[in-house]
Amino acid sequence: MSTADWTPVWLWLAVIASGLYHGVNPGMGWPLAVSAGLMERSPRALVAALGPLTAGHLLAMLLVLLPFALLVAIVDWQRTIQIGASLLVIVFGLFRLASRRHPRALARISPAQLGLWSFAVALAHGAALMLVPIYLGLCREAELDSGHAAAGTLVNANLSMAVLVATVHAIAMVAAGGCCAWLAYRYLGLKFISQSWFNLDTTWAVSLILVGAIALALNLI
């Protein structure tokens, strides 16, 4: 296998890894599933809460990825778009680094609206943005064999890729978050919530900058 063949593997691993990373982060909502399970005294309620949490996250990913799916179809602009996307992720990361305030609007969402909350939190924290450079990389990899396909075909391929990336990411996320929630609910107890909660604000912002920077470097090479 050549290096080029390895690239998509790494990119898919990045999609899964970012999903796991988002999933285990209590800030992305798994403690809400624990709370739901305990409040209803039923493991079924825990699983049910994971549904809207995942759906909200998935929608946030799609909302951010789909415009790029349309953009990358403009083949002549590919490089510019990819550089632009990388810069966007870096700037957002820098913004998260500088502004430590949690958007208070999130606190206005009722605890009953888990889907909306999950959607809003994924957008506000740039979780969806983190996927953009990875996604564009995958599109580019797919392009290598496609030559000059018709724009329509390209858009379709890119849209399918966006849905696939968001879905794989969301599955990884719910698997990781669901495991944490189940462990806390069934075995580790509520103490696990505060014990496992680390302040990842800086790490999070740095990961955004890092993802953007790697993508930028790859595009400029």
Add this chain to the structure above:
Amino acid sequence: MNIRPDPTFHASPKLAMEAPPESFAYTVLLSPDASKPDALAVIDVRPDSPTYSRVVHTVTMPNKGDEFHHFGWNACSSALSPLTGHAFLERRYLIIPGMRSSRIYIVDTKPDPTKAAIHKIIEPEEIFRKTGYSRPHTVHCGPEGIYISTLGGGGKNGTDGPPGVFIMDCETFEVLGRWELDRGPQTLHYDFWWNLPRDYMVTSEWALPPQFENGIVPEDLLSNKYGHRIHFWDLRARRNVQTIDLGANHQMALEVRPAHDPVREYGFLGVVVDTTNLEGSIWTWWREGGKFHIEKTATIPPEPAAKEQLPPLLQGFGAVPPLVSDIDLSMDDKFLYVACWGTGEMRQYNVNEPRRPKLAGSVRIGGIARRTPHPNGKAFGGGPQMVEISRDGKRVYWTNSLYSTWDDQFYPDGVPGAMVMADTKPDGGLELARDYWVNFPDGYRAHQVRLDGGDCSTDSFCYPSV
């Protein structure tokens, strides 16, 4: 911001009960004639310490006439709600409102309670300008920051517009503005609390400033013009969804104490006096079928007394009303403590069945007519008032002053600052600790007590006890 959540934040009430016991108590001190600035006293409550039950540090304010009353923390266990993303706050600052001045002090208790110092002062003008409210009262930390209830609206007398709740940023302490979007019929205010996962707030009513600042207005009381309603709100929609009138004779619906376990959708409310028979009462509210309900579940009778034992205000009645001024619920939701400031009694009710409180214990101390001394022989002016329970439910602390001008009306001989502690028994019953007696500086009265690491009227929990 810390890397980990503050160790004094607990996901559930049960975890809070299992945490280490309190080491220090904070009590606000009030100069009743405003001759000195009000202060915050830090009391050592470690039984094995050489300075046990003594004031080990005092933070004296730079202004006079603030009238300290209630106060609270900048952050509590509610920070562990994953909905708000504030898990890494620190329980560090005490938010102390001056109820007469409308000034708010932020006191830093780190690195050590014995070195507590003023961190920031929010001048009244900022509160007036940004909220249109005055006379700040109850402080709770919640989803959108620090919530503070007020007793006054705008204008000199606080009667231009209704009082309400305002929000303050929990990190910068900047006043953000009013909380309510739709207050419905609410025109008076006092206490508030909530059930965070169930997303509702409960608020109560005392009076408008002209009805309390210069003392109780007997004509207003006898014509039932003090607060007698309870309001239920959609917390995140900031909307009043239901108001229940207890009946106009139930004057002054004060402290709101929801069950700590968020699975339990009920709570308690104390009513100072029934103007038809001078009784004090405890009410239980609950939610059922999407509606709130409330009923009177315990009454405390007045006690006959000779005219010469009574202040002029009560001489016409020939009896001492219990005057239920504060109530507090233990962390396991099992015992409700009821301060009878008039008759000089601290009652303990078993509320395992919330709608059927059973008297489980009682101690007598102070009182208008009884004037019961402390077991150590010392006189206790006033009666049991602000009550605070340790997280583990084993110790109950209380002070003796209600409010400067009201103290003078009910206890003309004065209410020198006092703070006592009672040990509780697991199945009910309580007994005053002989060796716990705090000597406060002369000329000060004592009001609310807070315990380091949180207590039974500060923290809100987002997960049930399991």
